[in-house]
Amino acid sequence: MLSYFANPQRFDRLARIAIPVFAVLTLILLGAGIYMSFFASPPDYQQGDTVRIMYVHVPAAYMASALYAALAGASFVYFVWRHAIADAAAAVIAPIGAVFTALALATGSIWGKPMWGTWWEWDARMTSVLVLFLVYLGYMALRSALEDAQQAARASAILAMAGVINLVIVKFSVEWWSSLHQPASVFRADGPTIHSSQLWPLGLMALGYTMLAGWLVFYRLRTRAIARRADALLRQKEAGGRR
Amino acid sequence: MRVLTAIFAREARLAWAGGGGAAGPAAFFLAAITLAPLAIGPAADLLAAVAPGILAFAALLSVLQSAERLFGDDFSDGTLDLYLLTPTSLAALCLAKVMGQASATLWPLPLIGVLGGLMYGLPPLSALVLGAALLAAIPALALIAGFAGALAAGIKRGGLLIALIATPMMVPVLIFAAGAGRTAFAGDERAVANLLLTLAISLGTVALAPFGIAAAVRGRSG
Numbered sequence: 471m472l473s474y475f476a477n478p479q480r481f482d483r484l485a486r487i488a489i490p491v492f493a494v495l496t497l498i499l500l501g502a503g504i505y506m507s508f509f510a511s512p513p514d515y516q517q518g519d520t521v522r523i524m525y526v527h528v529p530a531a532y533m534a535s536a537l538y539a540a541l542a543g544a545s546f547v548y549f550v551w552r553h554a555i556a557d558a559a560a561a562v563i564a565p566i567g568a569v570f571t572a573l574a575l576a577t578g579s580i581w582g583k584p585m586w587g588t589w590w591e592w593d594a595r596m597t598s599v600l601v602l603f604l605v606y607l608g609y610m611a612l613r614s615a616l617e618d619a620q621q622a623a624r625a626s627a628i629l630a631m632a633g634v635i636n637l638v639i640v641k642f643s644v645e646w647w648s649s650l651h652q653p654a655s656v657f658r659a660d661g662p663t664i665h666s667s668q669l670w671p672l673g674l675m676a677l678g679y680t681m682l683a684g685w686l687v688f689y690r691l692r693t694r695a696i697a698r699r700a701d702a703l704l705r706q707k708e709a710g711g712r713r
Numbered sequence: 714m715r716v717l718t719a720i721f722a723r724e725a726r727l728a729w730a731g732g733g734g735a736a737g738p739a740a741f742f743l744a745a746i747t748l749a750p751l752a753i754g755p756a757a758d759l760l761a762a763v764a765p766g767i768l769a770f771a772a773l774l775s776v777l778q779s780a781e782r783l784f785g786d787d788f789s790d791g792t793l794d795l796y797l798l799t800p801t802s803l804a805a806l807c808l809a810k811v812m813g814q815a816s817a818t819l820w821p822l823p824l825i826g827v828l829g830g831l832m833y834g835l836p837p838l839s840a841l842v843l844g845a846a847l848l849a850a851i852p853a854l855a856l857i858a859g860f861a862g863a864l865a866a867g868i869k870r871g872g873l874l875i876a877l878i879a880t881p882m883m884v885p886v887l888i889f890a891a892g893a894g895r896t897a898f899a900g901d902e903r904a905v906a907n908l909l910l911t912l913a914i915s916l917g918t919v920a921l922a923p924f925g926i927a928a929a930v931r932g933r934s935g
Contacts, residue, residue, distance in 0.1 A: 601881050608878040615868045624932030625864045629878060632860065632925050636882045639914070643885040 476553045478695060485692040492685035499681055503674035511671050520584045525671050527577035529679040534574045534602060537567030537683060541609070542634045545627035555691070557623040560630060561613060562690035566683060568606035574599055594644040601640050605633045716801045717809040724813025728779070738775040739821040745771035746829040757834050764833035765843050765894025772822050772847050772890075773854060773883050780858035780879065781865075781872045783814055784930070788866035793930055803930060804923035807859070811926065815855035823848040835898055842904055843894035846911050850890040853915040856922035857882045863929035886914050 475481050507525035514521035541563045547556035578596060579589045590596070612629055616622035664672070728735040749767045750760055787793045796806055823844040830840030861879035865871040893907035 601884055604877070604881045608874075608881065611874050611877050612864060615865065615871070615874055621933055625929060628925065628928050628932055629864055632882070635921070636884075639885045640881070643888045 476551075476555055478555070481555050482692065482695065485688050485695075488688045489685065489692065492681050492688060496678060496681040496685050499674055500678035503671055503678045506671035506674060511667055514668070517585065520581065521668070523577055523581040524668075525675045527574060527581055528672060529676040530570050530577060531574040531599065532676055533679050533683055534567060534571035534599060536680070537563055537570060538602060538606070538633070538637070540687075541567060542630050545630035548623060549627045549631065557627070558691055558694055559687065560627065561623075562687055562694060564606055564610050564613070566686050566690070568603065568610065570679075570683070571599060571603045571606060575603065594641075597644045598637070598641050601644075602637060605637065609633070716799060717805055720806060721809045721813035721816075724783075724810050725817035728814050728817035735818045738778045738818050739825060741778050742771055742775040742822055742825050745774060746825070746832075750833070761834035761898065764830055764835050765839075765898060766891045767833070768826050768829050768843060769847065769850070769887055769891035769894065772826060772850070773880075773887055775822065776819060776851070776854040776858050777872075777876050777879060779814060779818055780862040780875045782862075783811065783859055784862045784866040785871065788933065793866070794934055797931065797934055803927040807863070807926040807930065808856075808919070808923040811855050811859035811923075812852070815851060819851050819855060822851065830894070835894070839894060839897040842897035842908065843890075846890040846893035846908050849908060849912040849915055850886045851915075853886045853911075853918040853922075854883060856918045856926070857886075860922055860926050860929060863926045863933065866930075866933055886911060886918075889914060 475484060503525070507522055511522075513519045541560050544556045544560040544563060547553055548560060575596075578599075582591060583589050609626055609629055613622050613626040616625055746768060749763075749771070753760065753763065753767075784793065787796075796803065799806065826847040827840045827844035830843045831837065835843065857879050858875070860882070861875040862871075864878060865874045868874060889907050889911040893904050893911060896902075896907055897904035
C-alpha cells in the first residue's frame with residue numbers, strides 16, 4: 471500500500487480524487503459544525519456564550535498534536551523506506567501543524583481571559599502546547615536551512631522522530647506544575663462528562679478540522695509536486711539552451 | 714576502546730587549543746549571572762527566590778555556546794567522513810566526542826553555580842544542591858546540544874538554529890535541575906526527588922542521544 475503510492479503518477483491520481491473529496495467534506499462538516507456551535511447549541515449554564523470558544527479551540531488543539539503525530543509518522547516512513555512522498559508529506563504537514571498550534575494557543579488565550587481572568591497561565595497543558603509550537607518552528611527552520619534536499623529530508627526526519635520522545639517527556643515533566651486547566655473530559659473510561667448538546671457540535675468541528683487539514687495537506691503535496699516538475703523542466707530547458 | 718579514549722582526548726585538547734574556546738561557556742555563564750540581578754533589582758529575598766531558575770537557565774544557555782563548534786569544524790574539514798569509515802560504533806564515538814568536549818569546557822559550571830547561588834543569597838546547602846543538580850544536568854544538556862549541533866553541522870550561522878532545536882529538548886532537564894534548587898531553598902524534601910529525576914534524565918539521554926547523534930551525522934554526510 472505504502473509502496474503503491476510511492477509512485478508520483480499514481481499519487482497524483484490519488485490526490486486529484488482526494489482533494490475535491492476532502493474539500494466537499496470540509497465544507498459540509500465545518501458548515502454544520504459552525505452552525506451548531508454558534509446558533510443551534512445552548513449556552514453553557516456556567517460559562518454562558520463564551521463556551522462557544524471551545525468549539526474552535528479544542529479541535530485546534532487536537533489537530534496540533536494529531537498533525538505532529540502525522541509528521542513523525544511520515545518522517546518514520548521516509549527514514550525507514552525512503553519514500554519521497556512521505557518526506558514531501560512531512561514537509562507540507564509542518565507549517566499546517568504550526569498554524570493549528572498557533573490557533574490553539576490564540577483561542578485558548580481568548581477563552582482563558584473570561585474564564586480564568588487571565589490571557590496566559592503557565593499551566594502544564596498550555597506550556598506543553600507552546601513547546602510543541604517551538605518544536606514545529608525548529609523543524610521548519612532546520613528544513614529550510616539545509617540546501618541539499620536529501621540532507622534536509624534525512625536530518626529533519628531524525629529531528630521529527632526525536633521530537634516524539636521529547637514531547638512525551640515534556641508532557642510529564644510540566645505536569646509537575648499544578649494545573650489550572652480542567653482534566654480531560656471527552657475521552658474518559660467512564661464516558662464523556664460533557665453534555666450531548668455540546669458534544670455534537672464539538673465532534674462535527676473536530677471532524678471538519680480534520681478534513682480541512684487533509685484537504686490542505688493533499689493540496690500542498692500536489693502543488694509541491696507540480697512546482698518540482700516545473701523547476702526540473704526549467705533547468706532542463708536552461709541546460710539545453712546552453713548547449 | 715583506544716579509539717574512543719583517543720577521540721575523547723582529542724576533543725578535550727581541541728577545546729583548549731585555539732584561544733579561549735574552552736573558557737567560553739564558563740565566562741558566558743559568569744556574565745549571564747552577573748547581568749540578571751542588574752535587570753531584576755538588588756532585593757535580596759527576590760534574588761534568592763529566583764536564583765535556582767536563573768542559574769539553571771543561564772547554565773543551559775552557556776552549554777549552547779559550544780554546540781556549533783563541536784560538529785561544525787569536523788563537518789567542514791571532512792573529519793566526520795573519516796569517523797564514518799572507522800569500524801568503531803559511530804554512536805559510541807559520538808558519545809566520546811561530546812563528553813570529551815564537555816569534560817574540558819563544562820566542568821566549571823557547577824562550581825560557578827554554587828558560587829552564584831551564594832552570591833544571590835541562597836543558603837549554603839541549597840546552593841550545593843543546585844550545584845549538584847547542574848552537575849547532574851550537564852551530560853543531558855551537552856548531548857542535546859550535540860544532537861542539535863550534528864543536525865545543523867556546517868550551516869552558516871547555525872548557532873541560532875541549534876538553539877531553536879535544542880531548547881525544547883532541554884525543557885525537562887531545566888524543570889528538574891531548577892526544581893531541585895527551588896525545592897531545596899523552600900526546605901521541601903522533594904529536592905532529592907528533583908535531583909534524582911535530573912540524574913535520571915541525564916542517564917536516559919546518555920543511553921538514547923548517541924544513537925540520535927550518530928543518525929544525524931549519517932544523515933548529514935553525502
